[in-house]
Amino acid sequence: MSAALRLRDLTVAYERHPAIHHVSLDVAEGALTAVVGPNGAGKSTLLKAVIGEVGRVEGSVDLAGRSRAKIAYLPQISDVDRSFPISVLEVVLLGKWARIGGFGGASAKDRHDAIHAIEAVGLRGFEQRPISTLSAGQFQRVLFARVLLQDAEIILLDEPFNAIDARTTADLMDLVQRWHADCRTVLCVLHDLDQARTRFPDAILLARELVAAGPTAETLSAANLLRARAMAEAWDEDADACLRAAD
Amino acid sequence: MQTVYDFLIGPFVEFGFMRRALVACLALSVGSSTIGVFLILRRMSLMGDALAHSLLPGAAVGFLLGGLSLPAMGAGGFAAGILVALLSGVVARFTSLREDASFAASYLTALALGVTMVSLKGSSVDLMHILFGSILAVDDLSLLLVAVTATITLIGMAIIYRPLVVECFNPGFLVAMGERGSVFHYAFLALAVLNMVAAFQAIGTLMALGLVLLPAIAASFWTRDVPSMALVAAPIALFSSYVGLLVSFHSDLPSGPSIVLTAAACYVASLLLGARDSVRQRLSRPAHLHG
Numbered sequence: 001m002s003a004a005l006r007l008r009d010l011t012v013a014y015e016r017h018p019a020i021h022h023v024s025l026d027v028a029e030g031a032l033t034a035v036v037g038p039n040g041a042g043k044s045t046l047l048k049a050v051i052g053e054v055g056r057v058e059g060s061v062d063l064a065g066r067s068r069a070k071i072a073y074l075p076q077i078s079d080v081d082r083s084f085p086i087s088v089l090e091v092v093l094l095g096k097w098a099r100i101g102g103f104g105g106a107s108a109k110d111r112h113d114a115i116h117a118i119e120a121v122g123l124r125g126f127e128q129r130p131i132s133t134l135s136a137g138q139f140q141r142v143l144f145a146r147v148l149l150q151d152a153e154i155i156l157l158d159e160p161f162n163a164i165d166a167r168t169t170a171d172l173m174d175l176v177q178r179w180h181a182d183c184r185t186v187l188c189v190l191h192d193l194d195q196a197r198t199r200f201p202d203a204i205l206l207a208r209e210l211v212a213a214g215p216t217a218e219t220l221s222a223a224n225l226l227r228a229r230a231m232a233e234a235w236d237e238d239a240d241a242c243l244r245a246a247d
Numbered sequence: 248m249q250t251v252y253d254f255l256i257g258p259f260v261e262f263g264f265m266r267r268a269l270v271a272c273l274a275l276s277v278g279s280s281t282i283g284v285f286l287i288l289r290r291m292s293l294m295g296d297a298l299a300h301s302l303l304p305g306a307a308v309g310f311l312l313g314g315l316s317l318p319a320m321g322a323g324g325f326a327a328g329i330l331v332a333l334l335s336g337v338v339a340r341f342t343s344l345r346e347d348a349s350f351a352a353s354y355l356t357a358l359a360l361g362v363t364m365v366s367l368k369g370s371s372v373d374l375m376h377i378l379f380g381s382i383l384a385v386d387d388l389s390l391l392l393v394a395v396t397a398t399i400t401l402i403g404m405a406i407i408y409r410p411l412v413v414e415c416f417n418p419g420f421l422v423a424m425g426e427r428g429s430v431f432h433y434a435f436l437a438l439a440v441l442n443m444v445a446a447f448q449a450i451g452t453l454m455a456l457g458l459v460l461l462p463a464i465a466a467s468f469w470t471r472d473v474p475s476m477a478l479v480a481a482p483i484a485l486f487s488s489y490v491g492l493l494v495s496f497h498s499d500l501p502s503g504p505s506i507v508l509t510a511a512a513c514y515v516a517s518l519l520l521g522a523r524d525s526v527r528q529r530l531s532r533p534a535h536l537h538g
Contacts, residue, residue, distance in 0.1 A: 051423040068425035075419050084288065084416035085472045094413060097424050102410040102431075130471065 003064060004029040004154055004185040005050065010059035012042070012049045019045040022059070023210045027202075029064075030183040032176070034196035034216065037206035038232035043189045044076065046206060047156045050187075063154070069098040072152035074143050076159050082131055088142050089127040092118055095149025117145040122171055137168035144172055155179055157188040161195070173199060193220060207231040258496045268382040268492055268502065271393045271449055275458060276484030278397030279442045281404045281477045283463030285435060288473065289415050292460055294335075294347065297354035298436070299443045299455040301331035303361030306377055306452060311368050315376065317389050321444050324452070328440035331357060332433070361452075380451030382492065382502035389448045396445035403438050407431045412473065450503035457507030458484055465514040468521025483513050 005027040012019045020042035027033055035043045048054045050061055051073045063071070072095075092114045093106050100106055106114075118127055121141040131139060140160060147155060157176070161169045177199070179186050187204075190196050196203055196216055203216040207228040212219045258265045286295045305327025306320040313319030331353050338349040365374045376384070404411075410431040413420050421428035439459075446455040466479035491506030498505075519526045 048419070051419070052425075053419045053422045068423065071423065073419070073423040075417060079419060080417045081415060084412075085476075086412065086416055087472075091416075094417075094420065097420075102413075102426070103406070132471075 002029050003027060003062075004031070005187075006060075006062035006064070007046075007050075008060045008062070010046075010049060010061065011057045012045050012054050013057050014054070018057075018208065019054075020049070020206065020208055023206070024059075025204060025210055025213045027185060027187065030180070030185055031202050032180040032186045032200055033188070033202040033204060034200035035187055035189045035204045035206060036191075036193060036196055036220065037211070037228055040208075040235070041206045041228070041232065042208050043206055044158050046204075047073065047158050047187065047189065050156060066153060070152055071154045071156060072147040072150040074147050074155075074157045074160055077136060077140060077143075077162070079158075080139075080143075082134075082139060084131065086131055087127065088118060088123065088129050088131060088134070089114055091131060091142050092145045092149055095146040095151075098150070114145075114149055117148040118142075120148060121145045121175070137164040140164050140168060140172065144175055148175070152184070154185045155187070157186065159189050159191065162191065193225075196220065208235070254497070255493065258493065264383050264385065265492065265496060267385045267387075267390055268449065269489065271382075271385050271390055272458070272488030272492065272506065273485055274390075274393045274397040275442070275446055275449070276462070276488055277481055278400035279446070279459040280462055280466075280480035280484055282400065282435075282439050282442050283459040283461075283480055284466070284473060284476045285404075285411060285415070286439065286460060287463050287467060292464070294350045295439060295460065296456050297350040298328055298332060298440060299447075299452060300354045301357035302328045302440070302443055302447060302455070303377070303452045304357050304364060305330075305361075306447065307361045307364035310365055310373070310377065315373065315384070317386070317392065317448060320377070321392060321448075324447060325440060325444045327357065328443060329437060332436045332440065336429075336433075376451075377447075378451050378453045379501055380447060380449050380454070380503040382449050382495070385449060392448075393445045396441050400438050400442060403434065407434050411435055450506055454503050454507045457503075457510055458487065461507065461510035461514050462487065465510070465517040465521075468517035468523060468525050471523060484510065487513060 003026040007026075008024050010023045011021040023046065035046060037043050045054060049056050051068060051071055089111075093100075093110060095114070095117070096106065096110045100110065115127060118124065121144050123138065123141050123145070126134075126138070131142065134142065144160070160172060176186060176188065188200065190200075197220060200216055202214065203219040204213045205211040205219050205224055205228055208231070211228045211231070212221075212224045259269055286292050302324035305323035305325070307323070308327075309316070309319035309321070309323030335349045335353055362374065365377055410421060410426070410428070414428050414431055418428065421431075442459055443455040446458055450457060462480040462483035463476065465483050466476045469479050470476055487506055487510035491509040492502060494500060494509065495502040495505035517525065521527070
């Protein structure tokens, strides 16, 4: 199967401290992949490197000829200013950015699609509500509606189920499964290993380096998880920039 | 009736400098209220203030070269403001120093440098003039500068409005869409610096942001969406300009502080009586707690 996403020797550093290094992996077209690993393993960094939000030091990200507008990225809730005065409809309409951009106007169809997406995530009637009045779970639904509207071929989700209630998690998980059924490529950062094992066919185990990638049951084996934890305990936060490339 | 007229309108009919000052402040108020609203929403109020102070050494260089001339001091101030905005961004990006700390460092440096430079050549009157402004010095050229600034600001903000909103609320989104988000950030900073340059003639470098920020902060106690905050902030700024000039005229006070104090009074009134999150609302008992 062809790869939707091909990372080669990807190294990303913040202020010269490596966040992930020398990661090489392929994600197949249409795969539903969980990205797991200990805290600080660089899971979010991996997604941000794919969309170009953090600069890479080395290596390459190959999107199989797609432009970045074909990728939908759902940020961690903490990366968004939820007190900002903006309505649910306005946030969801941003999903049409590739068409409307910074200066165009939303057409009647765009609005119709947006309202449809808001209904699809179970927020009918919330269109004009300011996002500051929403709970974390409701806001996560809004971000999912935006992803829906983007109609992207590659979907990157950064900890979408953190700190939200069980019912919202179940509803949003259904959406993720539907994207998978549509043959979209989905990468999802997760903390819950059981969730990864039961709902995600593939997994990537990360501990700043790639520990394992492939079918979930094999990737998340006890031996691999132990290895990832041992690597996490050995991290030296004052380590200098990666020196291995010089070898 | 005659005394009311003399008090409220007379000064502007009688004196050309009062008319020019009023028109300058009105134009400034219209343009800068949107800038103020975004400075608050981006949590950049203090950075904006630091940026305003950093105009001083630039204006001082202009003063050393061209004396008390608006084009020289304005150009110097604009260049210094842009330089500090860029440098602070660069320092924050390439070191672990936080952006607020780097702004504070550059503004203290700028203030000391500016005062030293003005003192080298000028008198303390010149220094007071640059620090606190002098509405009497608003000539036709200054008026033109303020009018051009207000026009550029309104058109510029209309153009970058949507990307700026997205940048504020979800910083990673524009990058993910393949746009360069920082372009809009710096365009906004440039517009902010332009407004400070226009304001410093009338209210001085130390308080240039008073007419930009205080009305916007006051407006945030009345409404909460971006367009209506700007729409509420503009009339507050207009009112502060008019009342501040009147107070300054009748009580023989410096105009910059009078205008800023009037805006501050509007802020305090909004803080106490506003429709959202005000003291009045905190004190009033929620309806559902009554029996």
